[in-house]
């Protein structure tokens with residue numbers, strides 16, 4: 001049995017009840033070896049809704065692991081930042097308070113891995129197959145090797161899709177952004193992108209975003225439509241502009257201590273189930289975003305704007321300086337390697 005090494009005191013008071021629940025779950029196996037309880041319970045924490053690509057992938061992974069292990073291994077999924085949010089999930093993982101998280105690639109910079117912010121460069125990828133060329137290739141593996149610096153192990157990448165911009169006005173041309181306070185994830189590249197447009201970036205946890213929009217603490221934000229819809233941001237934003245300006249994807253990570261503790265057979269079982277769940281996530285990501293857009297149109301609360309080719313080009317030109325300005329933060333060698341890998345793909 002793998003039980004957390006850390007006492008309840010390390011948990012924020014509001015989380016203690018959930019922690020006790022999780023601990024109880026992880027202790028069950030001892031009592032249950034003979035009674036059909038799981039011998040091992042792994043806690044998988046994430047910040048989005050169950051119906052998002054990430055939420056659905058997590059559930060699928062849980063089901064596959066339960067099935068293939070005959071109920072011996074359980075994955076307890078905590079969605080919606082119930083257990084940990086953006087500000088503490090990585091730390092919780094490093095402390096062993098959770099076993100799996102799936103943060104967006106934009107959230108690795110602040111734990112000392114700025115090279116992951118590569119993926120935030122605006123207008124970098126033409127489509128998801130270009131993204132996969134990187135994540136499934138040599139560069140994706142090299143990025144994962146860097147995780148060991150933080151005691152982490154990368155188990156796989158997956159997509160949500162392309163981000164759109166929202167506010168209480170249409171965002172069709174660069175001038176429309178001037179002076180807006182735009183919520184961003186904790187990525188210097190995304191902050192730079194907003195500054196390049198004349199907006200003020202405000203870094204906020206995902207779980208606080210809707211409330212901040214409602215209270216007028218921020219004026220707008222960016223996200224794929226499935227996140228926009230499942231957080232009911234349409235109730236607090238009058239306009240969604242379909243900019244497709246940047247990519248949002250995730251990495252599933254665990255901590256080395258757990259990974260080394262597991263038997264080779266269990267590691268194999270978990271990896272295999274996860275790879276299948278991530279393939280599933282990639283298959284449904286586009287569809288969930290399309291479905292959310294249909295639902296959004298039906299809800300009729302938010303005007304949806306499609307940019308013309310010229311407007312999109314203007315946006316692209318306005319954010320282009322971010323590529324050079326942030327290359328040093330990301331690491332020039334990473335930017336160069338990515339450009340070369342993308343160029344090779346097209347020849």
Ligand code: LMR
Pocket residue numbers: 047048103104160185205206222223227
């Ligand atoms: C965000 O913070 O906007 C996203 O990273 C949330 C998520 O995990 O999709």
